[in-house]
Amino acid sequence: MSYLNAIYKENVYPKYMALNFLKLLNPIAPFITEELWNKMGNNNTISYEAWPTYDDSYLVESEIEIGVQVNGKLRASIKVSKDESNESYLEKAKKEVNVINNINGKTIVKEIVIPGRIVNIVVK
Numbered sequence: 001m002s003y004l005n006a007i008y009k010e011n012v013y014p015k016y017m018a019l020n021f022l023k024l025l026n027p028i029a030p031f032i033t034e035e036l037w038n039k040m041g042n043n044n045t046i047s048y049e050a051w052p053t054y055d056d057s058y059l060v061e062s063e064i065e066i067g068v069q070v071n072g073k074l075r076a077s078i079k080v081s082k083d084e085s086n087e088s089y090l091e092k093a094k095k096e097v098n099v100i101n102n103i104n105g106k107t108i109v110k111e112i113v114i115p116g117r118i119v120n121i122v123v124k
Helices: 002-008 015-025 030-039 086-094 097-103
Strands: 063-070 073-081 108-114 118-123
Touching: 015 030, 063 097, 073 086, 073 097, 086 097, 086 108, 086 118, 097 118
Parallel strands: 063 118
Antiparallel strands: 063 073, 108 118
16 A cells, blocks of 8 residues: 555656566455556566566665654654764754753753764753
8 A cells, every 4th residue: 555655646657667566466466467467468477477676775774863852851853864973963953942942051961872873961
């Protein structure tokens, strides 16, 4: 269903994508996929076709979302790239409105940054 919802948003849907989707759907609904496979201009059976391949580069995320805590309570979330420094994490965290409201007028006791996970600011 997620795949179909993504397709509905597209203006142009390439034929090779439709054929690959039929290959994936074939073990679940063999009769209808075989019929659709023939209607799309293929004379051979879908059962003996090779499965679609995937590209690992699409699975790598360059930007992640991490939480920002003030005194152990989640106050905001920020988007950072994986290779940013701890200082840039703190800079972005301190620019968030909700974080500013919670640290304004207070003394920062400790700043904890766990790269790729969370930023925690302890105030008194």
